[in-house]
Amino acid sequence: MTGREQRRARVLNRILMGELTMAEGSTELGVSERQLWRLRAAFVGAGPAGLVHGNRGRTS
Incomplete structure (x- = not known):
């Protein structure tokens, strides 16, 4: 996983544990609240x- 994906996983864990709201998480990650719901x-x-980009490992 890239650093970006690891950061997303950490923030999502905090959201699931109730430490952050979706609004706070979206601000922290720099994505919309709707995108955070998808993540x-x-x-x-x-x-x-599930956070890894779908094109990872695909040949060009």
Whole structure:
């Protein structure tokens, strides 16, 4: 995972534990609240692997 993906995972963990609200998390990550809901759904469904970009490992 890249540093960006690790940071997203840390913030999402804090949101799921109730330490941060979605609004605070979106500000911290620099994404919209709607995008953070999408990231949260991927994180809950697949864990940290859900945050990895879909084109990772694909040949050009």
